[in-house]
Amino acid sequence: MFRRDLLAGAAAGAAATALPRFAIAQPTAQRVIKYVPHANIPNIDPFTNTAFIARDHAFLVYDQLYGMNDKFEPVPQMVQGHVVENDGLLWRFTLRDGLKFHDGSPVRGRDCIASIKRWGRRDAFGQELLARVADMTEDSDRVFTIKLNRPFAKMLEAFSKVTTSCLFIMPERLANVDPFTNISEAVGSGPFRFVQNEWVPGSSLAYVRNPDYVPVPNGTPSMTAGPKIVHFDRVEWKIIPDASTAAAALQNGEIDWWEQPTADLFPLVARNRNINVDVINGTGLIGIFRPNHLTAPFNNPAVRRAVITAIDQIDFMTAVIGDATVPGYQTLKRDGIGFFAPDSPSASTVGLDRYKKSIDAARAELQAAGAMGAKLVLLNATDLASINASALVGADLFRRMGFDVDLVSADWGTVVSRRASKNPLEQGGWSGFFTFWSGVDHWNPASHASIRGHGDAAWPGWPTIPAIEAQRNAWFDAPNEAAAKAATTEMQRIAFDEVPYVPTGMYYQPTAYRKNLTGMLKGQPPLFWNVRRG
Template sequence: MRRRHVFALAGTSLLARPAFAQPASARTLRYVPQTDLTVLDPVFTTAYITRHHSLMIYDQLFGLDSNLRPQPQMVEGYESSTDGLTWSFRLREGLKFHDGEPVRGKDCIASIRRWGQRDSLGQVLLSRVADMTSPDDRSFTIRLSRPFGPILDALGKIGPSALFIMPERIAATDPNTQIRETIGSGPFRFVANERIVGSRVVYERNPDYRPREDGTTSWAAGPKRVHFDRVEWTVMPDPGTAAAAIRNNEIDWWENPPNDLAPVLRRARDVNVRRASPLGTFGTGIFNCLHPPFDKPAVRRVILNAMSQEDFMTAAAGADPSLWNAKTGVFTPGSPLASDTGMEAITGPRDIERSKRELREAGYAGETIVMLAPSDQQALMGIAEVGRDLFIRLGMEVDYRISDWGTLVQRRASREPPDKGGWNFFHTTWNGLDGINPGVMTFLRANGTQAWFGWPTVPKLDALRQQWFDAPDLASQRAAAAEIQSTVFQEAPYLPSGQYFSNTAYRSSITQPISEIFAFWDVKRV
């Protein structure tokens, strides 16, 4: 017996409707992103700016809605066997890549394979795949060797690395090599010849894109209806420049204004300011576990025990404690798996002199710490300054390398020794959505060189992740999650630096954009 899930189309006419003539500026959405787009491959990096870019030009098999449930997107319908081992998927009719080629089942299979070799959730899925086949152009089947409960969550993963569908010839690229072509089937097309590195990125509406006709738009799910012919990203590293631009109606939407500018923007005429995501943003300090001194868990643990989340979050979001949470464990506060297990490791009293002694006893031998910091992201730069100060107060030598975020993203991929172009430590942040469970937490994977940047090796942590995947109910999942948190505080594969809430700003001349994932469909000029 098989369970069948078919999503019928509404039958609405697909013919384009006539539009009244408008000035070109009215048909262009002007946006200021968090930073410049330097990596185009959504498999090669987990940078959010690349995920935002990819949501525009690629499409997904399933889209995550605001209730955190995956809904069919490119998929028209699917069915699963009662034992959960065989899953068959049928694609919607008329899906077409930007080069005119139809989207086929074999494109989906190739994209899943490439993505799954680097993504933490994808790696678990591939470890349970017996085979994937495409019986015809509009279908593909996944046969598992053992059940995998979150299979639809994996196929609709939105947090970096999100699963996007590419042509088979492009998806055949080694996952450790960046792709050179940006051809998707999504609602926008990337205009490569108008890209100015460090300044501008341009997208045009894809006239061949056919949005779903059923359901309502909710985050990455539902119809992706485009109301602009063109979207222009303009990079403005200086917050003051961006604030003036949105007040003067030179831009329509600013992704991440710093919290200290929120009062000014709220007083501005025709500018709306709202919290970007109800789940907030949480920080992680990333150790490079391949090279001394952070190849030693004991050294990493001393740093964890000596840090102050309150210091990090005040630097990121300001002195108002309603804007941050300094009691943040492994999982996003307020999510089902969040707990107080072992929290004394990060909330207990601090003694810097004691920590300096413990650091030497743990094996720190005076190595210079190459610490990376982004000059063009105010919150992260503030967090990095606190991290640098902490290292110095602990008696560590710090080589502080400041660059734009795009350059940092490129350097963090290096596994070379720190004195040969590599690194020892950097801070980054994640949307709260990407900390709700072990399946979506890329940085929680601890399987050495197959792990995310930092490449920790903690076999117990990976075993506990597998235990979570096999847990039959929420109580069992919570038990596994509590053990995961205890292990993180003991082995310190990374630093949990706290949770804060940020804003997004947009002109009242456009409707409220989808800022939870920073999507560019559904928004229109009013």
């Protein structure tokens, strides 16, 4: 759910003379890492803001009860361990000794309970957990117990997930804030402290090393699991919407790491002998078109199916990432993408034959549905390159299908605000938008927000598809892998009929960083521990 805008590679050199000079707020640049993220962060609450940028910020500031390694296995992080009793109905967790929040207060069981409750009100996986919770109690400062009314075998997967919203542990006073009201300060127990008074929305954020952080005492760093060893005193995020400016800053050594170089510019920076270009998120990024199920014409499933008939996923991914490659990847784009990540245990080929790649066939379906010439209001975020590229391709496709298209372009923040509206088109509503999710977001039904069919409580677009919800419940209760696979296969079959959204393909996003940075961990989100200079 993100991105950036593209400019010609030749502009990068010209932009170098106009670069801002970034102040260094510590004794030596060796102890500072300067980073350009994929987007601005207008809201620092990791539970109310489901954008990846809020999650990435939160992983610096907060810690989790369990981390997730690069094999997608939960590993104890804040907890010393747990026991399960009473046929899976009682879970008792013991925190590691010495954990403290950035305000100096100890991390206690009551903080964990309050954080679980606040997170669980907003997150799909958390909602499933809370529906099975009979009680949560603090046995002592370091021990808390969760009593269930039904077993929940996926408890640790819920606690360790890296998909938004993640379960971050915050002080009870913040966790008690209404989950639909943004918290205004970021206080965690993670490896970095947020320097709130240096935060300039749309410009910069800063973090300093937390001297009280207690890393896991053993194990190997792997994604969000294992020891989080910090080698920098300070992390500075620089919001640079202009891609050519970011590319020039990286080449000149004014920044150390550019999270998402654009398709036209990453070949340019890759030619610089001082820069590495790599793919660290091996699960890829999956594009989707999200129709609004509350407004015509996409309140008609036949019209939604016509979009699938017309789409060629490679057209969308070529617009997003081009034809360039990086070492280890013969291509950075993939088609044949269904409703689950293609490398996941949930993936299936059922329904993929619906992609006819035919405008004529789609026009015939629209005609039969009585939607030829229907008005569409498409939302487009021009400051995020992959979304902008997808929206431009999509708008052209919809016009050729026979829709009357109004492409409304704005920044991502404005798009996010407007897509929350359930008003009809003539009152500021919308018909659809394009966005991206990480492959791990579509790994299984637990955190797959865009496939949900629970109506008004669903992610913007608000599909009501009870059959999908029934199969999601069957997956949670599946007694074995075969039953779980059967549930996700049936979810995909239903999804191709009812179309909660349209998958538009998948690509792998390169990242670019100075070669004097070492120890970069694979996986997601972008991680600032284990990285060192030299």
